[in-house]
Amino acid sequence: xxxxxxxxxxxxxxxxxxxxxxxxxxxxxxxxxxxxxxxxxxxxxxxxxxxxxxxxxxxxxxxxxxxxxxxxxxxxxxxxxxxxxxxxxxxxxxxxxxxxxxxxxxxxxxxxxxxxxxxxxxxxxxxxxxxxxxxxxxxxxxxxxxxxxxxxxxxxxxxxxxxxxxxxxxxxxxxxxxxxxxxxxxxxxxxxxxxxxxxxxxxxxxxxxxxxxxxxxxxxxxxxxxxxxxxxxxxxxxxxxxxxxxxxxxxxxxxxxxxxxxxxxxxxxxxxxxxxxxxxxxxxxxxxxxxxxxxxxxxxxxxxxxxxxxxxxxxxxxxxxxxxxxxxxxxxx
Numbered sequence: 317x318x319x320x321x322x323x324x325x326x327x328x329x330x331x332x333x334x335x336x337x338x339x340x341x342x343x344x345x346x347x348x349x350x351x352x353x354x355x356x357x358x359x360x361x362x363x364x365x366x367x368x369x370x371x372x373x374x375x376x377x378x379x380x381x382x383x384x385x386x387x388x389x390x391x392x393x394x395x396x397x398x399x400x401x402x403x404x405x406x407x408x409x410x411x412x413x414x415x416x417x418x419x420x421x422x423x424x425x426x427x428x429x430x431x432x433x434x435x436x437x438x439x440x441x442x443x444x445x446x447x448x449x450x451x452x453x454x455x456x457x458x459x460x461x462x463x464x465x466x467x468x469x470x471x472x473x474x475x476x477x478x479x480x481x482x483x484x485x486x487x488x489x490x491x492x493x494x495x496x497x498x499x500x501x502x503x504x505x506x507x508x509x510x511x512x513x514x515x516x517x518x519x520x521x522x523x524x525x526x527x528x529x530x531x532x533x534x535x536x537x538x539x540x541x542x543x544x545x546x547x548x549x550x551x552x553x554x555x556x557x558x559x560x561x562x563x564x565x566x567x568x569x570x571x572x573x574x575x576x577x578x579x580x581x582x583x584x585x586x587x588x589x590x591x592x593x594x595x596x597x598x599x600x601x602x603x604x605x606x607x608x609x610x611x612x613x614x615x616x617x618x619x620x621x622x623x624x625x626x627x628x629x630x631x632x633x634x635x636x637x638x639x640x641x642x643x644x645x646x647x648x649x
Contacts, residue, residue, distance in 0.1 A: 318446045324454035325464060331359045333398045335452065336421045337428030339445040341435045342456030346496040351456055352431050359427065360398055367395035371426070375406035382413035389417055389426040399426035406432045411440040418448055458567055460491040461498065469499060473506035477515035485518045488589060489525055491571045497526055533565065534593060537572045540640045541600040543648035552637050562632030566620045573616060576601040577609040604647055612643050
């Protein structure tokens, strides 16, 4: 069965121990790993590896020895409690072994938890989990954490007193850094506030936040938002040489301009922009205004859809650079 993003988040927090298995896949390995860790902890509890209730194996291992997975799910442990077999970095080369295990699975066997990369809709592995009546498939997208996910991370870390301004700062930070870095920041914040009765403040978050967040990507976003169209080409060449991806740049630009739009639309007098470039971004939001920022977000959305289109043949970086130049020209009007 295929899980929607909303249903997937609920299932990760409270998985069903009676099901056959779960496939988690996506392009961002860190996001997939965090969700896999969450579901295994919720499914098995603490001490699963020490009690030998969790077996780990790589997709390449079961491709070479298909019986390895079936033997693991059938094995009977010495300790009571739910059991699982985790197959890491699986793709269609491991599909025959995993499909055989799904077919051979019986109630009482260990649950099969599989993680993979960007699996296409035609993937045998993905189709098998989506079609199985007792298994689930969940795609992890490169989106920033939702408010619900942020609340869960705070609750798990023991942070219960987070007022509105601090929550807004955390939401902005979550959009600016990787999910792994955000999780580490929340854990660091929990230690920072240990034995303190005061609520979390924006100053506390600033003290625990990473000192830099994607500085190279920030460079080109500042150039675009400040309407310096002539500087876009050289900065883009540098980013290409460092391995930046078109989709990653487009997502970063979307986050940046959404933050500007929130600030431009703010009526409280205290717009919530968080990060080392806060003052520059506040100036950009005033210069652009809400109307032009809505046009910018529409342009970026169209570019993102074009990049992800199955029939897209044009060079991705060229599409992003063209979009950035159009944005800079729009901001300079």
